[in-house]
Amino acid sequence: MINIIWFLFIAIGILVATFTGDISAVTDAAIENAELAVELSLGLIGVMALWLGIMKIAEESGLVNLLARALRPLMVRLFPEVPADHPAMGAMIMNMAANVLGLGNAATPLGLKAMKELNEINEDKETASNAMCTFLAINTSSVTLIPATVIAYRSAAGSANPTEIIGPAIIATIASTIAAVIAVKTLQKLPIFSSTNPSRNKKTAESK
Amino acid sequence: MFITIMEVISKYAIPFILLAIPTYGMFKKVKVYEAFTEGAKDGFYTAVKIIPYLVAMLVGIGIFRASGAMELFTKALNPITSLIGMPSEVLPMALMRPLSGGGASGIMNSLFETHGPDSIIGRMSSVMMGSTETTFYVLAVYFGAVSIRKTRHALPAGLIADAVGIITAVVVANLMF
Numbered sequence: 001m002i003n004i005i006w007f008l009f010i011a012i013g014i015l016v017a018t019f020t021g022d023i024s025a026v027t028d029a030a031i032e033n034a035e036l037a038v039e040l041s042l043g044l045i046g047v048m049a050l051w052l053g054i055m056k057i058a059e060e061s062g063l064v065n066l067l068a069r070a071l072r073p074l075m076v077r078l079f080p081e082v083p084a085d086h087p088a089m090g091a092m093i094m095n096m097a098a099n100v101l102g103l104g105n106a107a108t109p110l111g112l113k114a115m116k117e118l119n120e121i122n123e124d125k126e127t128a129s130n131a132m133c134t135f136l137a138i139n140t141s142s143v144t145l146i147p148a149t150v151i152a153y154r155s156a157a158g159s160a161n162p163t164e165i166i167g168p169a170i171i172a173t174i175a176s177t178i179a180a181v182i183a184v185k186t187l188q189k190l191p192i193f194s195s196t197n198p199s200r201n202k203k204t205a206e207s208k
Numbered sequence: 209m210f211i212t213i214m215e216v217i218s219k220y221a222i223p224f225i226l227l228a229i230p231t232y233g234m235f236k237k238v239k240v241y242e243a244f245t246e247g248a249k250d251g252f253y254t255a256v257k258i259i260p261y262l263v264a265m266l267v268g269i270g271i272f273r274a275s276g277a278m279e280l281f282t283k284a285l286n287p288i289t290s291l292i293g294m295p296s297e298v299l300p301m302a303l304m305r306p307l308s309g310g311g312a313s314g315i316m317n318s319l320f321e322t323h324g325p326d327s328i329i330g331r332m333s334s335v336m337m338g339s340t341e342t343t344f345y346v347l348a349v350y351f352g353a354v355s356i357r358k359t360r361h362a363l364p365a366g367l368i369a370d371a372v373g374i375i376t377a378v379v380v381a382n383l384m385f
Contacts, residue, residue: 002347002359009268017275025274033270037262041255049251056247058229061236101221112254112353119354127358128351133365136350140306140343140366141373146215147338153313154334157320165334168380172339176373183368187361196360 044108051109055094064090067097078138078181079131081121081199088117092135099143111139124198134184141180142173254353261352265344269307278303294378297322297329302336306343306370313337332381340373 017026058064068075068090075082075089082088091114098107114135122129128136147169154162187193194200233240272278281303286296294302301315316333323329343366351359 001361002363005363006264006268009272012277013268013271013273013275015275016277016280017271020276022274022276026271029270029274030267033266034263036270037266038259040266041259041262044258045251045255048255049248052250052254053244053246053248054226054229057233057238057240057243059247060238060243061229061233063229063232101217103221106222106225108349109251109254111350113250115350115354115356116250116254119356125354126356128356128360128362132351132354132356133360133362136347136362137365137369139350140341140346141369142339142341144338147334149313150316150334150338153317153320154325154330157317157325157330159320159325159330161326165331165338168331168335168377168384169338171380172335172373172376175376176339176369179372180365180369184361184365187365190361193361196358 047105048109048112051106052113055091055110055113058094059087059090064094067093078134081129081131082118083121086117086121088114088121088131091117096138096143099139100145102144102146102148104144107139111135122198123201127196127198129198130188133188134181137180137184138177141176143177144173145170257355258349258352261348262345265348269344273304273308273311292375292378293382295329295332298332298336298378301333302374305336305340305374306367309342309345312342328381328385331385332378335377335381336374339377340370343367343370 014023014026017023055064064087065085068085071093072084072089075093076084079089079092091110095107095110095114098104098110115132118129118132118135119125122132146166150165150169151162154165188197230240230244233243278300282296282300285303286299289299289302290296297319301312301319304312304315316337319333320330325331325334343363347359347363347366351357351362
């Protein structure tokens, strides 16, 4: 799926640009975005180090485990493939908590830490497990309660009531998160996706 | 009331976490400085690992955006999206939202300028912006950090979530404002 979409971005882009005559804009965009990607990645180093450091203290003090135990009933349902006391659970909870509070720059490092933990128990290190897809889908659906940046833009534009969008945004965000969970759980059962599940052979191997 | 509480929480959350976690660590006799640096070590490698994934994703999306193909898609989809009550001015932002966070907020700000943030267009685009994420970016970064190349159903699930979020934003904005 991602291979096709990525190819289509480039192919459609270049074809359309050829016919509309804006081909040099495409060249510039390709080079600028390659540089931007490196800048963005390297820009993550600082916050990444900060939050991974704090996370390590939380881990060694047993705080992450405490959190994981409190939310165990929910997490076990969302991620049945992950052992209930695995460190990935704690990291995912920290990531979602940071997202809910709107702490975007803390959420990403914590989310990447969670991905790393999930990959520890993944049977094929190049293929996303069901748990990784579920975690990603929840993250792409946004679970932020207060969209602080939007509110800031609204008040900068002179809105009489910049925060009036919070209620509707919460409704929309809950709808999209529920849709993400339903979609990911339904799609993982489809033959095209279940046949690539990294742990598809696990059950048969155990029963032998 | 709820909003004020949430605003206070957002403001104090980071200082609180930065104090609370090391304090709990000290209480549990963790060598906090040593633990911090041990964890922080991974920051550099994780960031560097993301680079190839993000380059691929941003270049693909960048070419698509620069070509003017987005305008063609907007024209083609407009008759369908207007059926659910989405003004044609908002559609480019809805299409941009999963591709580029910066691009989408650029469109939102220009909608604020032409229609005002308190118009139905301004409000609807605000709700949309606040309730969805930049799916392609999140996918590249999160899977890139662990070198996952085969993403299976993560992208379709993320895009379905975006579509539901955007449609809900349209419906809720039309009902409430």
